[in-house]
Amino acid sequence: MELDARKLRILQAIIDDYILTAAPVGSRTISKNADIGLSSATIRNEMSDLEEMGFLEQPHTSAGRVPSDKAYRMYVNTIMRRAMLSGEELASIRAHYSQRFGDVDEIVKQTARVLSSVTKYTSMVLSPRLHAARLKYIHLVPLSENRALLVIVTDAGLARDFLIRVPRSFDEYQLEKLSRLLNARLSGHRLDEVASMHLGELAGELAEEKGFLDAVLVSLQGSIDEGARRVELSGTRNILNFPEYSDVGRARNLLSAIERKDLLYRMLMERGDVEFTITIGGENEDAGMKECSVVTAKYRVGDEPIGSFGVIGPTRMNYSRVVAVMSQIGLSLSELLTNMFEEEHGEH
Amino acid sequence: MELDARKLRILQAIIDDYILTAAPVGSRTISKNADIGLSSATIRNEMSDLEEMGFLEQPHTSAGRVPSDKAYRMYVNTIMRRAMLSGEELASIRAHYSQRFGDVDEIVKQTARVLSSVTKYTSMVLSPRLHAARLKYIHLVPLSENRALLVIVTDAGLARDFLIRVPRSFDEYQLEKLSRLLNARLSGHRLDEVASMHLGELAGELAEEKGFLDAVLVSLQGSIDEGARRVELSGTRNILNFPEYSDVGRARNLLSAIERKDLLYRMLMERGDVEFTITIGGENEDAGMKECSVVTAKYRVGDEPIGSFGVIGPTRMNYSRVVAVMSQIGLSLSELLTNMFEEEHGEH
DNA sequence: GTTTAGCACTCGTTTCATGCGAGTGCTAAC
DNA sequence: GTTAGCACTCGCATGAAACGAGTGCTAAAC
Numbered sequence: 001m002e003l004d005a006r007k008l009r010i011l012q013a014i015i016d017d018y019i020l021t022a023a024p025v026g027s028r029t030i031s032k033n034a035d036i037g038l039s040s041a042t043i044r045n046e047m048s049d050l051e052e053m054g055f056l057e058q059p060h061t062s063a064g065r066v067p068s069d070k071a072y073r074m075y076v077n078t079i080m081r082r083a084m085l086s087g088e089e090l091a092s093i094r095a096h097y098s099q100r101f102g103d104v105d106e107i108v109k110q111t112a113r114v115l116s117s118v119t120k121y122t123s124m125v126l127s128p129r130l131h132a133a134r135l136k137y138i139h140l141v142p143l144s145e146n147r148a149l150l151v152i153v154t155d156a157g158l159a160r161d162f163l164i165r166v167p168r169s170f171d172e173y174q175l176e177k178l179s180r181l182l183n184a185r186l187s188g189h190r191l192d193e194v195a196s197m198h199l200g201e202l203a204g205e206l207a208e209e210k211g212f213l214d215a216v217l218v219s220l221q222g223s224i225d226e227g228a229r230r231v232e233l234s235g236t237r238n239i240l241n242f243p244e245y246s247d248v249g250r251a252r253n254l255l256s257a258i259e260r261k262d263l264l265y266r267m268l269m270e271r272g273d274v275e276f277t278i279t280i281g282g283e284n285e286d287a288g289m290k291e292c293s294v295v296t297a298k299y300r301v302g303d304e305p306i307g308s309f310g311v312i313g314p315t316r317m318n319y320s321r322v323v324a325v326m327s328q329i330g331l332s333l334s335e336l337l338t339n340m341f342e343e344e345h346g347e348h
Numbered sequence: 349m350e351l352d353a354r355k356l357r358i359l360q361a362i363i364d365d366y367i368l369t370a371a372p373v374g375s376r377t378i379s380k381n382a383d384i385g386l387s388s389a390t391i392r393n394e395m396s397d398l399e400e401m402g403f404l405e406q407p408h409t410s411a412g413r414v415p416s417d418k419a420y421r422m423y424v425n426t427i428m429r430r431a432m433l434s435g436e437e438l439a440s441i442r443a444h445y446s447q448r449f450g451d452v453d454e455i456v457k458q459t460a461r462v463l464s465s466v467t468k469y470t471s472m473v474l475s476p477r478l479h480a481a482r483l484k485y486i487h488l489v490p491l492s493e494n495r496a497l498l499v500i501v502t503d504a505g506l507a508r509d510f511l512i513r514v515p516r517s518f519d520e521y522q523l524e525k526l527s528r529l530l531n532a533r534l535s536g537h538r539l540d541e542v543a544s545m546h547l548g549e550l551a552g553e554l555a556e557e558k559g560f561l562d563a564v565l566v567s568l569q570g571s572i573d574e575g576a577r578r579v580e581l582s583g584t585r586n587i588l589n590f591p592e593y594s595d596v597g598r599a600r601n602l603l604s605a606i607e608r609k610d611l612l613y614r615m616l617m618e619r620g621d622v623e624f625t626i627t628i629g630g631e632n633e634d635a636g637m638k639e640c641s642v643v644t645a646k647y648r649v650g651d652e653p654i655g656s657f658g659v660i661g662p663t664r665m666n667y668s669r670v671v672a673v674m675s676q677i678g679l680s681l682s683e684l685l686t687n688m689f690e691e692e693h694g695e696h
Numbered sequence: 697g698t699t700t701a702g703c704a705c706t707c708g709t710t711t712c713a714t715g716c717g718a719g720t721g722c723t724a725a726c
Numbered sequence: 727g728t729t730a731g732c733a734c735t736c737g738c739a740t741g742a743a744a745c746g747a748g749t750g751c752t753a754a755a756c
Contacts, residue, residue, distance in 0.1 A: 026748050039700050044749065062706045062748050102511050141485040141501045149505050153489045157497050161507035163450050236584070237607055240600040248594050255585040374719050387729050392720065410719050410735045 001049055003074075009036065010046050011055055012079050015067045019316045022243045024064030069281040069315065072293070076278050076319050083320040085328055089118060093325070097332045104128060104158050104337070108232050111309060111333050116235025118325050121313035122258065126268040127230045128299075128307040128337070130154060130223055131192040138182045140175045140216075142166070148175060150219050154191065156301070156340060160228070162219040167212055182216070195221040229307075231264045244291065244314045257288030258312065267294055268308045276323060281315040293317050297326045300334040309333075349401055351422075357384065358394050359403055360427050363415045367664045370591045372412030417629040417663065420641070424626050424667050431668040433676055437466060441673070445680045452476060452506050452685070456580050459657060459681055464583025466673050469661035470606060474616040475578045476647075476655040476685070478502060478571055479540040486530050488523045488564075490514070496523060498567050502539065504649070504688060508576070510567040515560055530564070543569040577655075579612045592639065592662045605636030606660065615642055616656045624671060629663040641665050645674045648682040657681075 003011075013033050014025045027043040030036060036043075047065055050056045055074065056065040067075075085093075096114045101107045108125050115123035133154035141149045143163075150162045166175065186194050195217065222228060236258060245251040257263055263286055271277045279294045295317075296310035309329070311322050351359075361381050362373045375391040378384060384391070395413055398404045403422065404413040415423075433441075444462045449455045456473050463471035481502035489497045491511075498510045514523065534542050543565065570576060584606060593599040605611055611634055619625045627642045643665075644658035657677070659670050 024748090028748080040748090041700050041702090041750095042698085045699090048750080058749090060707065061750095062746095063708075064748065103509070136491065137487070137489040137497075137499075139485070139487065139499075143484065143501075143503065143505050147505070149485075149501050149507060151485075151487075151499055151501060151507055153491075153497050153499060153509070155491065157491050157495070157509075157511055159497060159499055159507065159509035161451070161501070161505075163505055235607075237600055237603040240596050240603060246596050248588055248596065248599070251596070251599070252585055252588040255588060259583075259585055372719090376719080388719090389721095389729050389731090390727085393728090396721075406720090408736065409721095410717095411737075412719065 015075050024066050026064035072280045080320050083324040085324050112232040112234035121311045122235045122238050124264050125232045125309040126307050132304050133191050135187050140179045142172045142175050160223045191224050231261045242314045253288040257286050295322050297330050299330050301337050363423050372414050374412035420628045428668050431672040433672050460580040460582035469659045470583045470586050471659050472612050473580045473657040474655050480652050481539050483535050488527045490520045490523050508571045539572050579609045590662050601636040605634050643670050645678050647678050649685050
């Protein structure tokens, strides 16, 4: 059987209706739809075909039909047109980004907030990766006899710090000297270059401190370590607005999954080089998310993708609107960060 | 009417049972309780009295009775004995604190996790205040022509950073010089001293940079600004385990409240100098929390309270166990932080 | 051949009556 | 003061009946 134009139109109508109402869609509902112009009986035949083809499911005989994951997948891949945002929405997003931000973390938080408040789903934002950032400043602050804090600052104004063991033989003065040396040698380089830097390159002048230098490099690796990136959540409560989660057991499962930051992190990371990823229902690995969909997108500094953000909602989420909103937020966010970042390079 | 010893015993039995079962308690249930030894009829009379006194409520005629907020308040104030933790629980808590921690933020997160996993309620931990911390290191890192990052490190190894405007007249060299001066003048002092430091004290040698120095001091104030403290949450999903939140609407209200960090922050802050605070049901200000209780406690470095943590659960929470658990966690946490902190002072 | 009207049938949901049982309050006896 | 006994209340579970949204099939219409 073939999915001809008419079947497609009907399927789309069903999906549109279901996204809106969350209730199984009957043949009459569709036949009343003006731009279809077919009787309910015809629709029934078509729906029966669509069910056979795996696009529709019947919760039980004599209920209407519900789109399957396969239908959403098809919808997303071929039918969906990106929605236009209303002027208000656009203005609201822009407004949220027009304030002054103290640092990148604040921007990340704000993005999560905007995303959940505009979409009404649950949102998550992964903090930027630091690989491409350039080291601006590095310093070892002695804390006690055998511990110091390694502080680094990137050119985008992101600071990170690491507790680090110091050999007893090192005194404050030596740490200070080492800090100055590290600064001279490392600042201006990309963090991923620095982290993978061959020890020999540094050790020449600092032969006897080799072991300790090693520890410093490990910490620097930690700074671009993916594990160090945070996932900022917002709008968790929104999941309880959807009838699919009026069952507490289900809600608990999803909430448990959402609380597992490592899981969200993986969803935001494990993506190729496409702009958007849409993971629908059963396509999700985690059992708690088999009944919801996740949309993720990237944000950039200049042309370089440095992070991603996403939305979690029921499989019947309004994909086209979500994509439109995320697209706009991605733009605003990337622009903001790029300005912040480029401003630095301007001075070179 | 007076609350004599027998009424008290009966009330306690009712509360104990209700905490366990979440179901209205009937007179027969109590009369079967070995160490009461009264017939159900007698219990009924007493329960009727207790209801009249406001300690019990009846969801409807011919249901059992449910303790009121007033009963919990009385229970907490006068009847409650602190529970003993089992050896396992004690060991589990200790084990969670025996690992190596990279920094204070990690400890805060871990504390939230332990607290929710041991109590099975939702937990929150407020990050430490920095007032009493001593400034170890301060540096201005130039980012662009007119912006710099102010980085500070406390003696406990906590780093904070602030984006700051720099007058165009300042070049990198001057910033470096200023950094050195600030270090010399400020390090070793408590942050609250530094933040409230009179400008004149500093300005002497730096008269012409007065405006900029001002900005630096404002940032330093920001570091001890209460708004800068974070609330770490854990075990949010636990609220869905309780029958009182099997109603999705209620769950959503509570979840909304829990998502409002400013609210949690206030609950963790607005406390006098008592060790524990227990806020029961209607005593909570926020509407979403009128049906749950919050227990908070302090943690310290040495003798100085520097932060607090808490548990959110249904009003029928197991107060005595929660207090016992929090007491132990408070000890472990304070000990850990004190060691971290004292280690620093050891070197003076 | 496609479309549609018509109709019997299915099945979840709502409604209502009924009975059960947990629990109460009151009274009278101990 | 305590308790046994009993009538009474009321939520809840059970089951029957009616409802209605929706289906699938058939036969007629286009």
